[in-house]
Amino acid sequence: MERTERFCKIEMLIRSRGCVSFADLMTELAVSRATLKRDLDHLRTRMDAAIVYDRDRNGYRFETVGRNGRRSFMAESPGVWFNEREIHALLTMHQLLDGLGVNGSMSRHLQPLLDKLHGMLGTSETVARELTRRVRVVAPVHRPVRGRHFERLASAVLERRRLRLTVDGDDGGRERDRVVSPMRLVHEDGVWFLDSWDHDHEGLCRIPLPSVRSVERLDLRAKEVSMRAVETELDSALHRA
Known part of the structure; x- marks a missing residue:
């Protein structure tokens, strides 16, 4: 168990039980006496966690009244526990x-x-x-998939069925039809892609879903290509339809 996870579990155990013995903390965390002592010392001295030892109850609890007379559970701003x-x-x-x-x-x-x-x-x-x-994590801009295409494409991937797709042409050119055997769906840089075997060109390709205009399910089994081959060819470089 990582130290960050142990810190979180110590806090949750004390908060849920009110008071927890040293022995119970050792058992729950599956750590040595020395490790637990270091964790408790770090929480109290480095992160201002209001954890005190209650002799009467023989366990650790949160201090309910601080030196200033105010209620004080674990510090309202105990620092960042995470890397x-x-x-x-x-x-x-x-x-x-x-x-x-x-x-x-x-x-x-x-x-x-x-x-x-x-x-x-x-x-x-x-x-x-x-x-x-x-602390903000800015996600990539998500380009929505038109209509119900995602659900239909995902179903075809899992059910191993061929598809006839109408997709936008390169650089905004004419739309074109493509018969493909879908292999997998990939989400990259905020966009969903369909990795497929293109039956017209007899090769693997990666099609951005926002370029798909229509989807027709064909009553044919998808061509089987090993996932290792798909990963080797399509993950090693940026392949776009």
Whole structure:
């Protein structure tokens, strides 16, 4: 378990149970006595976490009354617990889930995950909100896929069916029809692409979905090409239709 994850779990254990013994913390975190002592010392001295040892209850709890007489749980602004990669991943996940909105068909399934992720970003609702305001991950501009094309293309990828696509010509030229065997969908730089076997040109290609004007499902099995071959040819360079 990474140190950042241990810090988060210590905070959640104390907050959920009120008071947790040293032995229980060791068991829950699966760490040595020395590691736990270092973690607790770091939280209290470096991150101003109001964790105190309660002799009467033989455990660790949050201090409820600070020296100034005010209520003080874990510091309202305990510093950043995350390194660069962790905060980027957490905020990107938060942004993606939050972007789905509350009215979608998946919202009731995703809300618990969003709530859990929100809790990981801060020790209180106020801290989490402030963090998402003060640390911003700017996502690439998303170019929407027209109509129901994405769902139809994704179904064809999974069901291994050929497609006849009408796509924009190069440099805004005439539209053209292409018969393809879809291999996979790839999201890159804010755009979805369809990696396919082009039956007219007998080769692999990468088609940007915003250029797709129409999709016709054909009653033919898709040509099978190994994913290793697809990855080797299409991931090694920028191939565009």
